[in-house]
Amino acid sequence: MDKQLLILDLDETLVHASERPLDREPDSRLGGYFVYRRPFLSEFLAAVREWFQVAVWSSASSHYVHGIVWQIFPDPERLRFVWSRERCTQRFDPERWDHYWLKNLRKVKRLGFPLERVLMIDDSAEALRMHYGNHLRLRPFFGEKDDEQLRRVLPFLQELCQVENLRTVEKRYWR
Ligand SMILES: [Mg+2]
Structure with a gap:
């Protein structure tokens, strides 16, 4: 059977990009941004590429997303897809009176990936509200x-x- 699909978010998951530098030199720069890689990023990417098919989906602009991907992935051409804001759905949260970007995994399903075998790592709970x-x-x-x-x-x-159906596994308490 094919490996499961692991979709990675970028901002605040793999990197932190800021318009102002932190207390140290950034790992790289992109446009006006100072980019800081999350510790253990290269070990993490090396491990998951062995276990999963890997893709990227961020709610940032396409230009930024592709720039970051080429900076941090050793082999970006191996990614199954690199998606940005254009693939997200904008929603309004009346409680916070603010918009947020939703990642609708039905778009991934349409590519032929069964959702029982799709895992998304994201710091945002809102982005995956429909697919916890x-x-x-x-x-x-x-x-x-x-x-x-x-x-x-x-x-x-x-x-x-290694599990058959990722959705049946409790993932909230891994820490
Ligand atoms: Mg994020």
Whole structure:
């Protein structure tokens, strides 16, 4: 059987990009942004590419998303897709009186990926409001040097990549 599909968010999941530098030099720059990689990013990407088919879906602009992808992935041409804001759906949250971007996995299903075998790692709960069974949430990353989420989630991902139906596995308490 094909490997499961792992869809990765970028901002506050794999990197933190800020218009102002933090207390240290950024790992890279893109447009006007100072880009900080989440600790253990390269180890994380090397591991998940062995266990999953990997794709990227961010609610940022297409230009930014492709720029970051080419900076951080050692082999971006191997990604199954790289999607940006154009593939998201804008929704309004009346409680916070604000808009947010929703990632509707039906678009992924249409590509032929059964949703029982699709996992999405995203710091935002709102983005996957319709698909919490496919969602593995990390704490958002804002440039902390001692962040360990990417390292600590790897054993759980190694388990998940072997299950038949990802949606039946409780993913809220992995920490
Ligand atoms: Mg994010």
